[in-house]
Amino acid sequence: MSSSPTALPASGAAMDRALPQPRRLAWRLGVPALAVVAAGLLVAWRPSALQTVATPQLAAAHWGEFRDELALRARVEPLRSVQLDAPEAGRVEAVLAHDGDVVAAGAPLYRLHSPEQEQLLMQRGAEVAQQMANVSVQRSALAASLSTNRRELAQLQAAQQQAEADHRRQQQLAAAGFVSPAVLEQAERQHRLATALLEQTRLDQQAEAETRRQSLDEMARAVQGLQQGLALLQHSRERLLQRAPIAGQLSGFQLQVGASVKPGDRLGRIDDPAGGVQLVAEVDEFHLPRLHPGLSATSPSGELTLAQTLPQVQAGKVRALLRWVEGASSPHGLRPGQALELRLQLDRPSKALLLAEGPGVQTTLYVREGHELHRRQVRLGRRAAGQVEVLAGLQPGDDVLISPPPDTEAERFALP
Structure with a gap:
């Protein structure tokens, strides 16, 4: 009986395989690709491109007739009118x-009511009456004083005459030896005293009367002034x-x-309405030195001439009065307050290099060169009727940016 082979423990070595050695990125991409990446990096790190004007508004410089005139909006006003100002408060x-x-x-036209004026009128009337009463009292006192002085003067005159008569009688008696020299001297002293008292009283009475008359004259003048003031108040009441x-x-x-x-x-x-009408226009104070009577103006209603310039400046404007030329009456149908368009000619038309008016048209502006706008210094002249007179720095046909530039300090801009 054969025996089976012995099983070995699993290690995973049979699943492992050798991987190829990685190559460098430069060899995988190739030299051309590497050049493209380097170029992109250079583009990314170089300074930013020119700023582009989003919506440029260009105008070409051209030769033409410069009409030095102002477009104005005038108001119809009457030639003869009277302002109604309140003369009194109320x-x-x-x-x-x-x-x-x-x-x-x-x-x-209207009627006012003034309680203050009524009260003042009553007060002044009372003052006049009081002063007149004072004058009457002083006149009565003067009359009484004069009467008393006359009586006193008459008594002193009688005493002086009596002393003079006694003195003459004593002289006669002394000459006849009937009285002593002492009695004669006494009579002489009485005569001198009576004469001195009479003269002194006459002088005192004259001085007193003059003082009283002067006081009465001053009071009379004061009463006259109060009466004049009262008359003015009554007149103002009528107003x-x-x-x-x-x-x-x-x-x-x-x-x-x-x-x-x-x-x-x-x-x-x-x-x-019978005096006719005129046109009143408000002109910028910048043009004030050039405004003088006789300048011509045109309007739908006919030819006009500048009659007067009011030099008072209000809100940066001056008022110019224009009337129709001599021999031509104001058109019918014009009413005070109506507005009219007109053109005021400051000088005769002349040939010049012109450029359309715009916020970008300054002494430093931008001129088109190819697909870019280049900064340029120019010299400008008069401005009128939407045109600017170019004195130096531009040539006919130059396209100029008349709209405001994005940045006034940049040297160049790109066009879209």
């Missing part, structure tokens, strides 16, 4: 006219009823009953 008691009404000169200064049409009159007004408040105006 509360509106009644409105007697309305906006748009045609009123005659002197027609009542609480405001009347139309001229005949015409009310404009901007929006007063309401119960509203409070103060002196100087603008309440509206009265336009004289």
Whole structure:
């Protein structure tokens, strides 16, 4: 009987197999592939490309006629109008006219009520009455004083005459030897005293009377001043009823009953329809040195001329008054407040290198060269009617970026 072979324990060695030795990446990819990867790395590490202008707006420089004019929007205003300002403070008691009404000169427009003015009027009236009463008292006192002075003066005159008579009699008796020299001297002293008292009293009475008259004159002048002030108050009371200064049409009159007004408040105006109309335009203060009477302007309603420029600057604007040329009346149908478009000619048309106006048109701008925009310094002149006068730095046909550039410090930009 044969015996079976002895089984060996399992080790897993029969499943193992030798793997091929790995090759280097360079030999697997090859030299050309390695060059491509290196080129990509160089591209990734080099500086970024030119910035691209997303939506460029280009315009070409060209020769043309530069029209030095301003496009303005003017408002129709009457040539003759009167502003209605409140002359007194108060509360509106009644409105007697309305906006748009045609009123005659002197027609009542509104009436105010002023309790403060009524109280002041009563106070001034009482002061005038008091001062007049004081003047009357002083006049009565002066009359009484003059009467007393006259009586006193008469008594002193009688005493002086009596002393003079006694003195003469004593002189005669002394000459005849009937009285002693002492009696004569006594009579002389009494005569001198009576004369001195009379003269001194006359001077005192004159000075007193002059002082009283001067005081009365001053009081009379004070009363006259108070009466004038009272008359002014009464006149201002009459002005609480405001009347139309001229005949015409009310404009901007929006007063309401119960509203409070103060002196100087603008309440509206009265336009004289027979005086004609003019155009009023607001011009940027930059053009003020070039504005002078006589400049021509055109509008759909006809030819106009600049009549006056008001130099007061408000919010960066000045007001220019334009009227139709001499011999031409204002067109019919224009109403105050209506707006019109016009062009004001600052200088005669001239030939120049022109470029369309835009926010990118500055002394430093970008000019197209191939598919790029290159920064360039230029010299610009006048600007008007959407055109810019180019004095140096550009040639006819140059395409210029007139829209704002992404970065004003960059030297170049790429076009999309």
